Amino acid sequence: MERSPDIIWAYRGKTDLAVGTQATTIEKILGWTAGFIGVVLIGFFYWKNDFDWTIWQYILAVIIAYDIVGGAVANSLNSCKRFYHSSLQTFEPNYVKLAKNHLFFSIIHIHPLIVSLIFSSASWFYGVFWYLILQISVLTVTNTPLYLQRPVSMLIIVTALLINGYFVSSPTGFEWFVPVLFIKIVYGHTVKEEPYRPETEKNI
Template identity: 45%
Template sequence: MQGEQSKIDWSYSGMPDGFFGTGATVAEQTIVWVFGLLGTAILGWVVWTHSIPWAWWQFAVAALLALDVLGGVVANALNSCKRFYHSPVKPEETGFTGLAKNHFAFTAFHVHTVIVGVLFGKLDFGYGFFWYFALLVSTVVVLRLPLYLRRPAALGIIMLAVLVNLYIFHPVIGFEWLVPALFLKIVYGHVVQEEPYRG
């Protein structure tokens, strides 16, 4: 509905949850699992029907990467995640959870393209590290901008990443989806602060 109003609420409580955001509702968690599993299943079907010659362990690694990235695109768009990751670290948010609230550190954890380049791209370190550093640089660029420019800049960066992935720095077979989804997950979903609504 046009002009629909909803309450913006930055407060949360409960056991620290870096996956869905502390205080995520059942509906929020469910939508992440539905799209994450559905996307992973579609990719598994595509790889299987196109007879990509992967070993069993490569299928397992690819499924975990797909679930993390595709589910993460949805998770990082949740109001609970926006609330959690764009709020100050609380005393009970220690260790990895507290570190993950640092946007640059969170991005640095995402070595997915390096893994894919090494394990699926016949030791293609160029692919892996090019996109890894592109992701890090993109995060820094967006974070250095004024808040009102971060969303459009993030989407512009994602658009460029899609074009480079398609036409310049060709993706590893079976992972054509990885760079666009990873940039959606991190550069827009995680880095861009947006109002967390309730109800």
């Protein structure tokens, strides 16, 4: 019978905020490839529909797609779960402690405000609404007992998906944005889960 991967919280090496310090090769590939897929698919959608945007708006939209789509996968990696849910290690610079703060991580994701400001001709409501809901969601999950964090995060994500689809209109071209953002932050970054590592990669 094949041995199950080990749960390992210890890590070492050069700080990697993107995919987590000491990520395995396949974890790195998954994280960076996800961002590339986001750029290709969403970028193709933008090109095909020929939105009335300036060049810099297209560039910004693609950057947002790379960050959010790639981050949704990267934050769910075992290496990221291990890194962001561990206390500051002795070999890490002090700024890492701030990066590991889930609320701070969520607060700096001002993407809804940017999308609303740059791509919405309607109002600021979309950006302000989703930015505030995101912070409330992270606070809710972090204050939820560990054994309920995953289902609570999924409840929040499903609710956000339905509100996004039927009640709060998205700026044209960003219909995908809120569901993927909430997957990235509310589940991927905030929910604490056991960080597995294959036996062949166990070199702590």
